[in-house]
Amino acid sequence: MRLRWWVRVTLLLAILALAWWMRARLTWPQVYLATDASMAPTVDRGEVFVATGPSRALRRGMLVIFRYQDEDDDAVYHVLRRVAGLPGDVVSMRQGRAVVNGRAMEWPFRIVAPKAWRSAYARGGNLYTWGPVRVPQDSVLLLADTRDMMGWPDGRFIGPVPFGAVEAEARRILWPPVKGRFFKSLRR
Numbered sequence: 001m002r003l004r005w006w007v008r009v010t011l012l013l014a015i016l017a018l019a020w021w022m023r024a025r026l027t028w029p030q031v032y033l034a035t036d037a038s039m040a041p042t043v044d045r046g047e048v049f050v051a052t053g054p055s056r057a058l059r060r061g062m063l064v065i066f067r068y069q070d071e072d073d074d075a076v077y078h079v080l081r082r083v084a085g086l087p088g089d090v091v092s093m094r095q096g097r098a099v100v101n102g103r104a105m106e107w108p109f110r111i112v113a114p115k116a117w118r119s120a121y122a123r124g125g126n127l128y129t130w131g132p133v134r135v136p137q138d139s140v141l142l143l144a145d146t147r148d149m150m151g152w153p154d155g156r157f158i159g160p161v162p163f164g165a166v167e168a169e170a171r172r173i174l175w176p177p178v179k180g181r182f183f184k185s186l187r188r
Contacts, residue, residue, distance in 0.1 A: 028052075029050045029051065029052050029171070030050065030051050030052070030053075030065075030168060031048060031049075031050055031051075031174065032048070032049055032050075032051060032065065032078065032080065032170075033046070033047075033048050034046065034047045034048075034049065034080065037146060038080075038144040038145070038146045038152075038154075039063070039080050039081070039082075039144060039145045039146065040110060040145060040146055041108050041110055041145065042063065042082075042108055042145050042186065043063070043080060043145075043170070043173065043186070046176070047173050047175065047176065047181070048173070048174045048175040048176075049080075049170055049171070049172060049173045049174060049186060050170075050171050050172050050174055051065050051168035051169060051170045051171060052168060052169060052171055053065065053166075053167050053168025053169055054166065054167060054168060054169075058083050058086060058140055058163075058166065059083065059086075060083055060084065060085070060086060060089075060100060060105070061082060061083065061105065061107055062082070062083050062169060062170075062187065063080060063081070063082055063083075063169065063170035063186050063187075064080070064081060064082075064083055064142070064166050064167075064168065064169055064170065065078050065079065065080055065166075065167050065168040065169075065170065066078070066079055066081060066142060066161050066165045066166050066167060067079075067165045067167055068153050068158070068161075068165070070153075077153075078167065079153060080170055081142035081143060081144055081154055082107060082142065082143050082144070082145060083140050083141075083142060084098045084100060084105070084140075084141045084142060084143040084155065085100055085135040085140060085141035085155070085160075086135060086140060087135055087136065087137045087138065087139065087140070088134065088135060088137065089101055089134070089135045089141070090102070090131075090132045090133070090134050090135075091131055091132065091133055091134075091135060091141050091155075092130060092131025092132040092133070093127075093128060093129060093130050093131055093147075093156075094128075094129055095128055095129060096109055096110075096111050096128045096147045097109065098143060099131070099132075107145070108145055109145045109146070109147055110145065110146055110147065111128060111146075111147045111148060112146060112148050113148050113149075114128070114148075127147060127148070127149070127156055128147055130156070135160050136160055138162055138163060139160035139161055139162050139163065140160065140161055140163065140166065141155040141159075141160050141161070142154055142155050142161055143155055143156070169187075170186045171185070171186055171187065172184060172185055172186060173186065
């Protein structure tokens with residue numbers, strides 16, 4: 001009799017744990033390869049990183065994977081970008097540095113070829129100095145850390161991205177184990 005009671009309690013706890021796990025929407029980690037340098041210096045070309053998702057609460061500065069469908073060739077890409085603006089934020093850029101709600105962000109960025117010039121948000125400026133623009137209530141504004149044309153697609157070219165397109169949060173660099181970057185956290 002006593003064994004049956006423990007079996008019932010164990011099964012009940014297992015069912016409750018499974019229900020909590022499903023409610024928490026946990027997913028298995030996904031592994032990605034950075035195929036270009038658009039997120040350098042944070043994630044370099046050829047680095048392998050892990051992401052989990054979907055993220056419940058997006059934060060400015062976090063790295064996310066979003067689903068992008070190219071209209072020209074109907075290809076679907078999973079793209080790593082930084083959350084620059086949340087719903088209602090006013091975002092601009094001054095000489096490559098993101099400015100959110102009037103405050104310059106300290107996120108890493110780089111400009112490789114400053115000859116890259118035009119953007120939908122430029123309005124007389126360029127890829128490195130534009131705005132301000134307000135992020136719509138159902139979207140986020142995502143930016144590449146490399147501010148040149150190789151940063152495509154990001155908010156300077158495609159505008160705000162709907163919440164539904166954000167699929168995961170980048171967590172850690174897995175490979176290669178060089179320069180102290182092995183298992184480096186990508187969370188801010």
